[in-house]
Amino acid sequence: MxxxxxxxxxxxxxxxxxxxxxxxxxxxxxxxxxxxxxxxxxxxxxxxxxxxxxxxxxxxxxxxxxxxxxxxxxxxxxxxxxxxGINAEPRGHLTVTAPVLFGKMFVMPGIVDYLQRYPAMDVSALFLDRVVNLLEEGVDVGIRIGELPDSSMKAIRVGQIRRVLCASPAYLAKAGQPQHPDQLRDHCMIAASSVTPMIEWRFSHQGQNMAFKFKPRLTVSSIDAAIEANLAGLGISRLLSYQVNALFNTGQLIRLLPDYETAPLPVHVVHRESRYASTRVRSFVDLIVAQLREKVEIH
CATH class of the missing domain: 1.10.10.10 (Winged helix-like DNA-binding domain superfamily/Winged helix DNA-binding domain)
Structure with missing residues:
Protein backbone atom coordinates (compact mmCIF):
# COMPACT_ATOMS: atom_id res chain seq x y z
CA MET A 1 0.00 0.00 0.00
CA GLY A 85 -0.91 27.89 -8.60
CA ILE A 86 0.23 30.63 -6.25
CA ASN A 87 -2.59 32.85 -7.45
CA ALA A 88 -5.30 30.22 -6.94
CA GLU A 89 -8.13 31.33 -4.66
CA PRO A 90 -7.94 29.76 -1.18
CA ARG A 91 -10.37 26.92 -0.63
CA GLY A 92 -10.88 24.36 2.10
CA HIS A 93 -10.67 24.55 5.90
CA LEU A 94 -8.54 26.63 8.26
CA THR A 95 -8.25 26.32 12.05
CA VAL A 96 -7.18 29.39 14.04
CA THR A 97 -6.52 29.78 17.78
CA ALA A 98 -6.14 32.82 20.06
CA PRO A 99 -6.74 33.81 23.72
CA VAL A 100 -10.46 34.18 24.44
CA LEU A 101 -10.87 37.94 24.82
CA PHE A 102 -8.11 38.81 22.34
CA GLY A 103 -9.75 36.52 19.80
CA LYS A 104 -13.16 38.09 20.33
CA MET A 105 -11.85 41.65 20.09
CA PHE A 106 -9.18 41.46 17.39
CA VAL A 107 -9.09 38.09 15.60
CA MET A 108 -12.79 37.53 14.92
CA PRO A 109 -13.11 40.69 12.76
CA GLY A 110 -10.22 39.36 10.65
CA ILE A 111 -11.84 35.94 10.33
CA VAL A 112 -15.11 37.50 9.19
CA ASP A 113 -13.23 39.64 6.65
CA TYR A 114 -11.35 36.55 5.41
CA LEU A 115 -14.53 34.51 4.95
CA GLN A 116 -16.19 37.36 3.09
CA ARG A 117 -13.21 37.64 0.75
CA TYR A 118 -12.88 33.90 0.10
CA PRO A 119 -16.28 32.16 -0.19
CA ALA A 120 -14.67 28.74 -0.80
CA MET A 121 -13.09 28.77 2.69
CA ASP A 122 -14.45 27.80 6.09
CA VAL A 123 -12.80 28.46 9.46
CA SER A 124 -12.81 26.91 12.93
CA ALA A 125 -11.89 29.43 15.64
CA LEU A 126 -10.53 28.02 18.92
CA PHE A 127 -10.50 30.84 21.45
CA LEU A 128 -8.86 29.34 24.55
CA ASP A 129 -6.85 30.79 27.44
CA ARG A 130 -4.17 28.12 27.15
CA VAL A 131 -1.30 27.47 24.76
CA VAL A 132 -2.53 25.22 21.96
CA ASN A 133 0.01 22.86 20.35
CA LEU A 134 -0.57 23.63 16.68
CA LEU A 135 0.85 20.35 15.41
CA GLU A 136 -0.76 18.02 17.93
CA GLU A 137 -4.19 19.67 17.72
CA GLY A 138 -4.26 20.23 13.98
CA VAL A 139 -4.28 24.04 14.16
CA ASP A 140 -3.03 26.09 11.20
CA VAL A 141 -2.50 29.56 12.70
CA GLY A 142 -2.19 30.80 16.29
CA ILE A 143 -1.95 34.21 17.95
CA ARG A 144 0.38 34.12 20.95
CA ILE A 145 0.94 36.70 23.70
CA GLY A 146 4.31 36.57 25.46
CA GLU A 147 7.82 35.40 24.67
CA LEU A 148 7.95 32.36 22.38
CA PRO A 149 9.98 29.23 23.11
CA ASP A 150 12.30 27.99 20.39
CA SER A 151 10.28 25.88 17.98
CA SER A 152 9.81 24.92 14.34
CA MET A 153 6.99 27.45 14.03
CA LYS A 154 7.27 30.56 11.88
CA ALA A 155 6.47 33.65 13.98
CA ILE A 156 5.60 37.17 12.83
CA ARG A 157 5.61 39.89 15.46
CA VAL A 158 2.56 42.17 15.18
CA GLY A 159 2.72 44.30 18.31
CA GLN A 160 3.09 44.33 22.07
CA ILE A 161 0.94 44.85 25.15
CA ARG A 162 1.49 45.43 28.87
CA ARG A 163 0.39 44.00 32.18
CA VAL A 164 -1.50 46.80 33.95
CA LEU A 165 -2.98 47.34 37.41
CA CYS A 166 -6.46 48.81 37.54
CA ALA A 167 -9.29 49.73 39.87
CA SER A 168 -12.52 51.73 39.71
CA PRO A 169 -12.74 55.38 40.80
CA ALA A 170 -15.27 54.35 43.46
CA TYR A 171 -12.85 51.84 45.00
CA LEU A 172 -9.95 54.32 44.97
CA ALA A 173 -12.10 57.03 46.55
CA LYS A 174 -12.81 54.63 49.42
CA ALA A 175 -9.44 52.86 49.81
CA GLY A 176 -6.97 55.41 48.45
CA GLN A 177 -4.68 55.17 45.43
CA PRO A 178 -1.38 53.27 45.93
CA GLN A 179 1.80 55.09 44.93
CA HIS A 180 4.21 52.15 45.39
CA PRO A 181 3.81 48.35 45.06
CA ASP A 182 4.41 47.95 48.81
CA GLN A 183 1.17 49.85 49.46
CA LEU A 184 -0.82 47.12 47.67
CA ARG A 185 -0.72 45.13 50.93
CA ASP A 186 -3.37 47.46 52.30
CA HIS A 187 -5.78 46.79 49.41
CA CYS A 188 -8.32 44.18 48.35
CA MET A 189 -6.81 42.18 45.48
CA ILE A 190 -8.57 40.36 42.64
CA ALA A 191 -6.70 37.57 40.82
CA ALA A 192 -7.73 36.31 37.38
CA SER A 193 -7.12 32.81 36.03
CA SER A 194 -5.20 31.41 38.97
CA VAL A 195 -5.81 28.44 41.23
CA THR A 196 -2.91 28.96 43.62
CA PRO A 197 -3.56 30.29 47.15
CA MET A 198 -0.71 32.82 46.87
CA ILE A 199 -0.08 35.11 43.89
CA GLU A 200 3.12 36.92 42.93
CA TRP A 201 3.12 40.05 40.78
CA ARG A 202 6.41 41.44 39.53
CA PHE A 203 7.26 45.11 39.05
CA SER A 204 10.16 47.08 37.63
CA HIS A 205 11.30 50.65 38.30
CA GLN A 206 14.47 52.41 37.15
CA GLY A 207 16.21 49.09 36.51
CA GLN A 208 15.19 47.59 39.85
CA ASN A 209 12.95 44.51 39.88
CA MET A 210 10.63 43.74 42.76
CA ALA A 211 7.95 41.17 43.59
CA PHE A 212 4.74 41.41 45.56
CA LYS A 213 3.22 38.24 47.02
CA PHE A 214 -0.34 38.21 48.31
CA LYS A 215 -3.43 36.14 48.94
CA PRO A 216 -6.28 37.47 46.78
CA ARG A 217 -9.62 38.33 48.30
CA LEU A 218 -11.29 37.09 45.09
CA THR A 219 -9.95 34.58 42.57
CA VAL A 220 -11.81 34.14 39.28
CA SER A 221 -11.28 31.88 36.28
CA SER A 222 -12.13 34.39 33.56
CA ILE A 223 -10.98 37.85 32.57
CA ASP A 224 -14.57 39.05 32.14
CA ALA A 225 -15.34 38.18 35.76
CA ALA A 226 -12.28 40.05 37.02
CA ILE A 227 -13.28 43.13 35.03
CA GLU A 228 -16.83 42.99 36.42
CA ALA A 229 -15.46 42.79 39.97
CA ASN A 230 -13.26 45.81 39.22
CA LEU A 231 -16.15 47.82 37.83
CA ALA A 232 -18.23 46.93 40.88
CA GLY A 233 -15.58 48.57 43.08
CA LEU A 234 -14.32 45.45 44.87
CA GLY A 235 -10.58 46.03 44.54
CA ILE A 236 -7.47 46.01 42.34
CA SER A 237 -6.60 43.51 39.63
CA ARG A 238 -3.81 43.01 37.11
CA LEU A 239 -4.86 42.51 33.52
CA LEU A 240 -3.49 42.95 30.02
CA SER A 241 -3.73 46.42 28.51
CA TYR A 242 -5.89 45.44 25.55
CA GLN A 243 -8.48 43.98 27.93
CA VAL A 244 -9.16 47.27 29.70
CA ASN A 245 -7.95 50.11 27.45
CA ALA A 246 -11.50 51.04 26.48
CA LEU A 247 -12.45 51.28 30.17
CA PHE A 248 -9.42 53.51 30.83
CA ASN A 249 -10.51 55.78 28.00
CA THR A 250 -14.03 56.17 29.44
CA GLY A 251 -12.78 56.64 33.00
CA GLN A 252 -14.60 53.54 34.29
CA LEU A 253 -11.25 52.13 35.44
CA ILE A 254 -8.04 53.88 36.51
CA ARG A 255 -4.57 52.66 35.57
CA LEU A 256 -2.35 52.30 38.64
CA LEU A 257 1.44 52.41 39.12
CA PRO A 258 2.33 52.86 35.42
CA ASP A 259 5.94 53.72 36.33
CA TYR A 260 6.34 50.23 37.88
CA GLU A 261 5.10 48.14 34.96
CA THR A 262 7.32 45.37 33.63
CA ALA A 263 8.54 45.16 30.04
CA PRO A 264 5.82 44.80 27.38
CA LEU A 265 4.78 41.38 26.11
CA PRO A 266 5.19 40.69 22.38
CA VAL A 267 2.26 39.48 20.27
CA HIS A 268 3.01 37.05 17.43
CA VAL A 269 1.11 35.31 14.67
CA VAL A 270 2.54 31.79 14.44
CA HIS A 271 2.04 29.01 11.94
CA ARG A 272 3.73 25.79 10.98
CA GLU A 273 6.83 26.30 8.89
CA SER A 274 6.81 24.69 5.46
CA ARG A 275 8.93 24.78 2.32
CA TYR A 276 5.72 25.41 0.42
CA ALA A 277 3.39 28.35 0.96
CA SER A 278 -0.12 27.09 1.61
CA THR A 279 -2.57 29.40 -0.13
CA ARG A 280 -5.05 29.00 2.73
CA VAL A 281 -2.54 29.81 5.47
CA ARG A 282 -0.59 32.46 3.55
CA SER A 283 -3.70 34.47 2.64
CA PHE A 284 -5.03 34.43 6.21
CA VAL A 285 -1.67 35.25 7.80
CA ASP A 286 -1.15 38.20 5.44
CA LEU A 287 -4.60 39.56 6.30
CA ILE A 288 -4.48 39.09 10.08
CA VAL A 289 -0.90 40.41 10.39
CA ALA A 290 -1.85 43.63 8.60
CA GLN A 291 -4.96 44.09 10.75
CA LEU A 292 -3.27 43.32 14.08
CA ARG A 293 -0.36 45.65 13.38
CA GLU A 294 -2.89 48.48 13.22
CA LYS A 295 -4.50 47.53 16.53
CA VAL A 296 -2.03 45.92 18.94
CA GLU A 297 -0.06 48.73 20.58
CA ILE A 298 1.35 49.70 23.96
CA HIS A 299 -1.01 51.88 26.00
Missing part, protein backbone atom coordinates in the same frame (compact mmCIF):
# COMPACT_ATOMS: atom_id res chain seq x y z
CA UNK A 2 1.04 3.62 -0.56
CA UNK A 3 2.95 5.02 2.44
CA UNK A 4 1.12 8.34 2.42
CA UNK A 5 -2.22 6.54 2.34
CA UNK A 6 -1.18 4.41 5.33
CA UNK A 7 -0.10 7.53 7.24
CA UNK A 8 -3.41 9.22 6.47
CA UNK A 9 -5.37 6.23 7.73
CA UNK A 10 -3.25 5.98 10.89
CA UNK A 11 -3.68 9.69 11.72
CA UNK A 12 -7.45 9.38 11.22
CA UNK A 13 -7.67 6.35 13.55
CA UNK A 14 -5.50 8.04 16.18
CA UNK A 15 -7.45 11.31 16.08
CA UNK A 16 -10.86 9.62 16.06
CA UNK A 17 -9.73 7.02 18.65
CA UNK A 18 -11.57 4.32 16.74
CA UNK A 19 -11.54 2.33 13.51
CA UNK A 20 -15.22 2.81 12.67
CA UNK A 21 -15.07 6.59 13.13
CA UNK A 22 -11.91 6.77 11.01
CA UNK A 23 -13.59 4.69 8.30
CA UNK A 24 -16.51 7.13 8.17
CA UNK A 25 -14.15 10.11 8.04
CA UNK A 26 -12.15 8.60 5.17
CA UNK A 27 -15.15 7.06 3.35
CA UNK A 28 -13.54 3.62 3.66
CA UNK A 29 -14.83 0.34 4.99
CA UNK A 30 -13.79 -0.62 8.55
CA UNK A 31 -12.03 -3.80 7.31
CA UNK A 32 -9.98 -1.70 4.87
CA UNK A 33 -8.93 0.60 7.71
CA UNK A 34 -7.96 -2.40 9.85
CA UNK A 35 -5.89 -3.86 7.00
CA UNK A 36 -4.12 -0.53 6.46
CA UNK A 37 -3.11 -0.24 10.12
CA UNK A 38 -1.93 -3.85 10.19
CA UNK A 39 0.14 -3.26 7.05
CA UNK A 40 1.70 -0.10 8.50
CA UNK A 41 2.61 -1.77 11.81
CA UNK A 42 4.06 -4.74 9.91
CA UNK A 43 6.10 -2.46 7.67
CA UNK A 44 7.47 -0.47 10.62
CA UNK A 45 7.87 -3.47 12.90
CA UNK A 46 6.37 -1.58 15.85
CA UNK A 47 3.00 -1.38 17.59
CA UNK A 48 1.39 2.01 16.97
CA UNK A 49 -2.01 1.51 18.63
CA UNK A 50 -3.33 -0.12 21.79
CA UNK A 51 -6.75 -1.61 21.10
CA UNK A 52 -9.53 -2.78 23.38
CA UNK A 53 -13.25 -3.33 22.97
CA UNK A 54 -13.90 0.20 24.26
CA UNK A 55 -11.08 2.40 22.95
CA UNK A 56 -8.10 2.82 20.66
CA UNK A 57 -5.08 4.77 21.93
CA UNK A 58 -1.68 5.51 20.43
CA UNK A 59 1.40 3.93 21.97
CA UNK A 60 4.45 6.02 22.85
CA UNK A 61 5.99 5.08 19.49
CA UNK A 62 2.64 5.79 17.83
CA UNK A 63 2.55 9.31 19.27
CA UNK A 64 5.97 10.11 17.84
CA UNK A 65 5.00 8.63 14.49
CA UNK A 66 1.71 10.55 14.45
CA UNK A 67 3.52 13.89 14.98
CA UNK A 68 5.81 13.13 12.04
CA UNK A 69 2.94 11.83 9.90
CA UNK A 70 0.88 14.97 10.47
CA UNK A 71 3.83 17.14 9.45
CA UNK A 72 4.47 15.08 6.30
CA UNK A 73 0.79 15.13 5.28
CA UNK A 74 0.65 18.89 5.83
CA UNK A 75 3.78 19.33 3.67
CA UNK A 76 2.28 17.26 0.86
CA UNK A 77 -1.00 19.20 1.02
CA UNK A 78 0.93 22.47 0.91
CA UNK A 79 2.98 21.25 -2.05
CA UNK A 80 -0.23 20.34 -3.88
CA UNK A 81 -1.61 23.83 -3.24
CA UNK A 82 1.60 25.47 -4.43
CA UNK A 83 1.62 23.39 -7.61
CA UNK A 84 -2.01 24.28 -8.29
Missing amino acids: DKLHLMTVFVAVAEEEGFAAAARRLAMSPPAVTRAIAALEARLGVKLLNRSTRYVRVTEAGQRYMDDARRIIAEVDAADEATA
Whole structure:
Protein backbone atom coordinates (compact mmCIF):
# COMPACT_ATOMS: atom_id res chain seq x y z
CA MET A 1 0.00 0.00 0.00
CA ASP A 2 1.04 3.62 -0.56
CA LYS A 3 2.95 5.02 2.44
CA LEU A 4 1.12 8.34 2.42
CA HIS A 5 -2.22 6.54 2.34
CA LEU A 6 -1.18 4.41 5.33
CA MET A 7 -0.10 7.53 7.24
CA THR A 8 -3.41 9.22 6.47
CA VAL A 9 -5.37 6.23 7.73
CA PHE A 10 -3.25 5.98 10.89
CA VAL A 11 -3.68 9.69 11.72
CA ALA A 12 -7.45 9.38 11.22
CA VAL A 13 -7.67 6.35 13.55
CA ALA A 14 -5.50 8.04 16.18
CA GLU A 15 -7.45 11.31 16.08
CA GLU A 16 -10.86 9.62 16.06
CA GLU A 17 -9.73 7.02 18.65
CA GLY A 18 -11.57 4.32 16.74
CA PHE A 19 -11.54 2.33 13.51
CA ALA A 20 -15.22 2.81 12.67
CA ALA A 21 -15.07 6.59 13.13
CA ALA A 22 -11.91 6.77 11.01
CA ALA A 23 -13.59 4.69 8.30
CA ARG A 24 -16.51 7.13 8.17
CA ARG A 25 -14.15 10.11 8.04
CA LEU A 26 -12.15 8.60 5.17
CA ALA A 27 -15.15 7.06 3.35
CA MET A 28 -13.54 3.62 3.66
CA SER A 29 -14.83 0.34 4.99
CA PRO A 30 -13.79 -0.62 8.55
CA PRO A 31 -12.03 -3.80 7.31
CA ALA A 32 -9.98 -1.70 4.87
CA VAL A 33 -8.93 0.60 7.71
CA THR A 34 -7.96 -2.40 9.85
CA ARG A 35 -5.89 -3.86 7.00
CA ALA A 36 -4.12 -0.53 6.46
CA ILE A 37 -3.11 -0.24 10.12
CA ALA A 38 -1.93 -3.85 10.19
CA ALA A 39 0.14 -3.26 7.05
CA LEU A 40 1.70 -0.10 8.50
CA GLU A 41 2.61 -1.77 11.81
CA ALA A 42 4.06 -4.74 9.91
CA ARG A 43 6.10 -2.46 7.67
CA LEU A 44 7.47 -0.47 10.62
CA GLY A 45 7.87 -3.47 12.90
CA VAL A 46 6.37 -1.58 15.85
CA LYS A 47 3.00 -1.38 17.59
CA LEU A 48 1.39 2.01 16.97
CA LEU A 49 -2.01 1.51 18.63
CA ASN A 50 -3.33 -0.12 21.79
CA ARG A 51 -6.75 -1.61 21.10
CA SER A 52 -9.53 -2.78 23.38
CA THR A 53 -13.25 -3.33 22.97
CA ARG A 54 -13.90 0.20 24.26
CA TYR A 55 -11.08 2.40 22.95
CA VAL A 56 -8.10 2.82 20.66
CA ARG A 57 -5.08 4.77 21.93
CA VAL A 58 -1.68 5.51 20.43
CA THR A 59 1.40 3.93 21.97
CA GLU A 60 4.45 6.02 22.85
CA ALA A 61 5.99 5.08 19.49
CA GLY A 62 2.64 5.79 17.83
CA GLN A 63 2.55 9.31 19.27
CA ARG A 64 5.97 10.11 17.84
CA TYR A 65 5.00 8.63 14.49
CA MET A 66 1.71 10.55 14.45
CA ASP A 67 3.52 13.89 14.98
CA ASP A 68 5.81 13.13 12.04
CA ALA A 69 2.94 11.83 9.90
CA ARG A 70 0.88 14.97 10.47
CA ARG A 71 3.83 17.14 9.45
CA ILE A 72 4.47 15.08 6.30
CA ILE A 73 0.79 15.13 5.28
CA ALA A 74 0.65 18.89 5.83
CA GLU A 75 3.78 19.33 3.67
CA VAL A 76 2.28 17.26 0.86
CA ASP A 77 -1.00 19.20 1.02
CA ALA A 78 0.93 22.47 0.91
CA ALA A 79 2.98 21.25 -2.05
CA ASP A 80 -0.23 20.34 -3.88
CA GLU A 81 -1.61 23.83 -3.24
CA ALA A 82 1.60 25.47 -4.43
CA THR A 83 1.62 23.39 -7.61
CA ALA A 84 -2.01 24.28 -8.29
CA GLY A 85 -0.91 27.89 -8.60
CA ILE A 86 0.23 30.63 -6.25
CA ASN A 87 -2.59 32.85 -7.45
CA ALA A 88 -5.30 30.22 -6.94
CA GLU A 89 -8.13 31.33 -4.66
CA PRO A 90 -7.94 29.76 -1.18
CA ARG A 91 -10.37 26.92 -0.63
CA GLY A 92 -10.88 24.36 2.10
CA HIS A 93 -10.67 24.55 5.90
CA LEU A 94 -8.54 26.63 8.26
CA THR A 95 -8.25 26.32 12.05
CA VAL A 96 -7.18 29.39 14.04
CA THR A 97 -6.52 29.78 17.78
CA ALA A 98 -6.14 32.82 20.06
CA PRO A 99 -6.74 33.81 23.72
CA VAL A 100 -10.46 34.18 24.44
CA LEU A 101 -10.87 37.94 24.82
CA PHE A 102 -8.11 38.81 22.34
CA GLY A 103 -9.75 36.52 19.80
CA LYS A 104 -13.16 38.09 20.33
CA MET A 105 -11.85 41.65 20.09
CA PHE A 106 -9.18 41.46 17.39
CA VAL A 107 -9.09 38.09 15.60
CA MET A 108 -12.79 37.53 14.92
CA PRO A 109 -13.11 40.69 12.76
CA GLY A 110 -10.22 39.36 10.65
CA ILE A 111 -11.84 35.94 10.33
CA VAL A 112 -15.11 37.50 9.19
CA ASP A 113 -13.23 39.64 6.65
CA TYR A 114 -11.35 36.55 5.41
CA LEU A 115 -14.53 34.51 4.95
CA GLN A 116 -16.19 37.36 3.09
CA ARG A 117 -13.21 37.64 0.75
CA TYR A 118 -12.88 33.90 0.10
CA PRO A 119 -16.28 32.16 -0.19
CA ALA A 120 -14.67 28.74 -0.80
CA MET A 121 -13.09 28.77 2.69
CA ASP A 122 -14.45 27.80 6.09
CA VAL A 123 -12.80 28.46 9.46
CA SER A 124 -12.81 26.91 12.93
CA ALA A 125 -11.89 29.43 15.64
CA LEU A 126 -10.53 28.02 18.92
CA PHE A 127 -10.50 30.84 21.45
CA LEU A 128 -8.86 29.34 24.55
CA ASP A 129 -6.85 30.79 27.44
CA ARG A 130 -4.17 28.12 27.15
CA VAL A 131 -1.30 27.47 24.76
CA VAL A 132 -2.53 25.22 21.96
CA ASN A 133 0.01 22.86 20.35
CA LEU A 134 -0.57 23.63 16.68
CA LEU A 135 0.85 20.35 15.41
CA GLU A 136 -0.76 18.02 17.93
CA GLU A 137 -4.19 19.67 17.72
CA GLY A 138 -4.26 20.23 13.98
CA VAL A 139 -4.28 24.04 14.16
CA ASP A 140 -3.03 26.09 11.20
CA VAL A 141 -2.50 29.56 12.70
CA GLY A 142 -2.19 30.80 16.29
CA ILE A 143 -1.95 34.21 17.95
CA ARG A 144 0.38 34.12 20.95
CA ILE A 145 0.94 36.70 23.70
CA GLY A 146 4.31 36.57 25.46
CA GLU A 147 7.82 35.40 24.67
CA LEU A 148 7.95 32.36 22.38
CA PRO A 149 9.98 29.23 23.11
CA ASP A 150 12.30 27.99 20.39
CA SER A 151 10.28 25.88 17.98
CA SER A 152 9.81 24.92 14.34
CA MET A 153 6.99 27.45 14.03
CA LYS A 154 7.27 30.56 11.88
CA ALA A 155 6.47 33.65 13.98
CA ILE A 156 5.60 37.17 12.83
CA ARG A 157 5.61 39.89 15.46
CA VAL A 158 2.56 42.17 15.18
CA GLY A 159 2.72 44.30 18.31
CA GLN A 160 3.09 44.33 22.07
CA ILE A 161 0.94 44.85 25.15
CA ARG A 162 1.49 45.43 28.87
CA ARG A 163 0.39 44.00 32.18
CA VAL A 164 -1.50 46.80 33.95
CA LEU A 165 -2.98 47.34 37.41
CA CYS A 166 -6.46 48.81 37.54
CA ALA A 167 -9.29 49.73 39.87
CA SER A 168 -12.52 51.73 39.71
CA PRO A 169 -12.74 55.38 40.80
CA ALA A 170 -15.27 54.35 43.46
CA TYR A 171 -12.85 51.84 45.00
CA LEU A 172 -9.95 54.32 44.97
CA ALA A 173 -12.10 57.03 46.55
CA LYS A 174 -12.81 54.63 49.42
CA ALA A 175 -9.44 52.86 49.81
CA GLY A 176 -6.97 55.41 48.45
CA GLN A 177 -4.68 55.17 45.43
CA PRO A 178 -1.38 53.27 45.93
CA GLN A 179 1.80 55.09 44.93
CA HIS A 180 4.21 52.15 45.39
CA PRO A 181 3.81 48.35 45.06
CA ASP A 182 4.41 47.95 48.81
CA GLN A 183 1.17 49.85 49.46
CA LEU A 184 -0.82 47.12 47.67
CA ARG A 185 -0.72 45.13 50.93
CA ASP A 186 -3.37 47.46 52.30
CA HIS A 187 -5.78 46.79 49.41
CA CYS A 188 -8.32 44.18 48.35
CA MET A 189 -6.81 42.18 45.48
CA ILE A 190 -8.57 40.36 42.64
CA ALA A 191 -6.70 37.57 40.82
CA ALA A 192 -7.73 36.31 37.38
CA SER A 193 -7.12 32.81 36.03
CA SER A 194 -5.20 31.41 38.97
CA VAL A 195 -5.81 28.44 41.23
CA THR A 196 -2.91 28.96 43.62
CA PRO A 197 -3.56 30.29 47.15
CA MET A 198 -0.71 32.82 46.87
CA ILE A 199 -0.08 35.11 43.89
CA GLU A 200 3.12 36.92 42.93
CA TRP A 201 3.12 40.05 40.78
CA ARG A 202 6.41 41.44 39.53
CA PHE A 203 7.26 45.11 39.05
CA SER A 204 10.16 47.08 37.63
CA HIS A 205 11.30 50.65 38.30
CA GLN A 206 14.47 52.41 37.15
CA GLY A 207 16.21 49.09 36.51
CA GLN A 208 15.19 47.59 39.85
CA ASN A 209 12.95 44.51 39.88
CA MET A 210 10.63 43.74 42.76
CA ALA A 211 7.95 41.17 43.59
CA PHE A 212 4.74 41.41 45.56
CA LYS A 213 3.22 38.24 47.02
CA PHE A 214 -0.34 38.21 48.31
CA LYS A 215 -3.43 36.14 48.94
CA PRO A 216 -6.28 37.47 46.78
CA ARG A 217 -9.62 38.33 48.30
CA LEU A 218 -11.29 37.09 45.09
CA THR A 219 -9.95 34.58 42.57
CA VAL A 220 -11.81 34.14 39.28
CA SER A 221 -11.28 31.88 36.28
CA SER A 222 -12.13 34.39 33.56
CA ILE A 223 -10.98 37.85 32.57
CA ASP A 224 -14.57 39.05 32.14
CA ALA A 225 -15.34 38.18 35.76
CA ALA A 226 -12.28 40.05 37.02
CA ILE A 227 -13.28 43.13 35.03
CA GLU A 228 -16.83 42.99 36.42
CA ALA A 229 -15.46 42.79 39.97
CA ASN A 230 -13.26 45.81 39.22
CA LEU A 231 -16.15 47.82 37.83
CA ALA A 232 -18.23 46.93 40.88
CA GLY A 233 -15.58 48.57 43.08
CA LEU A 234 -14.32 45.45 44.87
CA GLY A 235 -10.58 46.03 44.54
CA ILE A 236 -7.47 46.01 42.34
CA SER A 237 -6.60 43.51 39.63
CA ARG A 238 -3.81 43.01 37.11
CA LEU A 239 -4.86 42.51 33.52
CA LEU A 240 -3.49 42.95 30.02
CA SER A 241 -3.73 46.42 28.51
CA TYR A 242 -5.89 45.44 25.55
CA GLN A 243 -8.48 43.98 27.93
CA VAL A 244 -9.16 47.27 29.70
CA ASN A 245 -7.95 50.11 27.45
CA ALA A 246 -11.50 51.04 26.48
CA LEU A 247 -12.45 51.28 30.17
CA PHE A 248 -9.42 53.51 30.83
CA ASN A 249 -10.51 55.78 28.00
CA THR A 250 -14.03 56.17 29.44
CA GLY A 251 -12.78 56.64 33.00
CA GLN A 252 -14.60 53.54 34.29
CA LEU A 253 -11.25 52.13 35.44
CA ILE A 254 -8.04 53.88 36.51
CA ARG A 255 -4.57 52.66 35.57
CA LEU A 256 -2.35 52.30 38.64
CA LEU A 257 1.44 52.41 39.12
CA PRO A 258 2.33 52.86 35.42
CA ASP A 259 5.94 53.72 36.33
CA TYR A 260 6.34 50.23 37.88
CA GLU A 261 5.10 48.14 34.96
CA THR A 262 7.32 45.37 33.63
CA ALA A 263 8.54 45.16 30.04
CA PRO A 264 5.82 44.80 27.38
CA LEU A 265 4.78 41.38 26.11
CA PRO A 266 5.19 40.69 22.38
CA VAL A 267 2.26 39.48 20.27
CA HIS A 268 3.01 37.05 17.43
CA VAL A 269 1.11 35.31 14.67
CA VAL A 270 2.54 31.79 14.44
CA HIS A 271 2.04 29.01 11.94
CA ARG A 272 3.73 25.79 10.98
CA GLU A 273 6.83 26.30 8.89
CA SER A 274 6.81 24.69 5.46
CA ARG A 275 8.93 24.78 2.32
CA TYR A 276 5.72 25.41 0.42
CA ALA A 277 3.39 28.35 0.96
CA SER A 278 -0.12 27.09 1.61
CA THR A 279 -2.57 29.40 -0.13
CA ARG A 280 -5.05 29.00 2.73
CA VAL A 281 -2.54 29.81 5.47
CA ARG A 282 -0.59 32.46 3.55
CA SER A 283 -3.70 34.47 2.64
CA PHE A 284 -5.03 34.43 6.21
CA VAL A 285 -1.67 35.25 7.80
CA ASP A 286 -1.15 38.20 5.44
CA LEU A 287 -4.60 39.56 6.30
CA ILE A 288 -4.48 39.09 10.08
CA VAL A 289 -0.90 40.41 10.39
CA ALA A 290 -1.85 43.63 8.60
CA GLN A 291 -4.96 44.09 10.75
CA LEU A 292 -3.27 43.32 14.08
CA ARG A 293 -0.36 45.65 13.38
CA GLU A 294 -2.89 48.48 13.22
CA LYS A 295 -4.50 47.53 16.53
CA VAL A 296 -2.03 45.92 18.94
CA GLU A 297 -0.06 48.73 20.58
CA ILE A 298 1.35 49.70 23.96
CA HIS A 299 -1.01 51.88 26.00
